[in-house]
Amino acid sequence: MKIQESAENYLETILILEQRNAHVRAIDIANELAFTKPSVSVAMKHLRENGYILIDGAGSISLTQTGLEIAQKMYERHTFLSKWLIELGVDKDIALEDACRIEHVISTESFEAIKSKLLIV
């Protein structure tokens, strides 16, 4: 099962929330992404079933190794792309939205190419 864009986004959000709060619950993700509780509940079930996250007895969500790797990859892309677009003069909100969409569709090869190009220029 190939990981979907939405799954990548959930994992990235969990990583961000882990850095911000002590523990991450489904409701925190729902608030962060402006999704409803049922949407998140179902999504977490899938992520758990596919080995991307763990949910303890208290409902605290954590990333597995696999989940963490994807989350970090997305987060790095997000950070880099949004910073770059903002540097180019793009409005911050638009830059963040674009980064959030591009990060899920760009290939590793293209991302790395842009990154190394930008380090040189």
Added chain:
Amino acid sequence: MKIQESAENYLETILILEQRNAHVRAIDIANELAFTKPSVSVAMKHLRENGYILIDGAGSISLTQTGLEIAQKMYERHTFLSKWLIELGVDKDIALEDACRIEHVISTESFEAIKSKLLIV
């Protein structure tokens, strides 16, 4: 009704096929995109109902003004992004795939920002 990514892609494909052939039929689009005939048939029905294309008695498909504008916008992005990625050293096939995905998710503002940046550098 906000235009969807798939609709943008169909319109862009029609534009490309118009340049390549005398007239564009549903089957040509199906072959180009590697979709089945029914998928294209249904998609064309929607594009027609929403005023993006016209289909004459012989089944020849053409873009309306609205459809053409979207197609050209996507085509310009596609051309620019793929050329740029290839220049950065990305494999051609990957560059084309990435361009095809990024073109549908990037904002006008970010695209223009990248374009003007690249003209200067």
Added chain:
DNA sequence: TAATTATGTTAGCATAAACTAACTTTTTTG
């Protein structure tokens, strides 16, 4: 011309990913 092939359509299915409604369970708090 008759048979074959090509093209197009309709109907219904599948999947992903959101939603609402309704419920349970847990936690606060007056």
Added chain:
DNA sequence: CAAAAAAGTTAGTTTATGCTAACATAATTA
């Protein structure tokens, strides 16, 4: 403690977008 609020789940809906199966029609060709 009892009521209210918060959190989580289940069931069923919606939309987008592809698919297959089956059919109709049109065009080629043997």
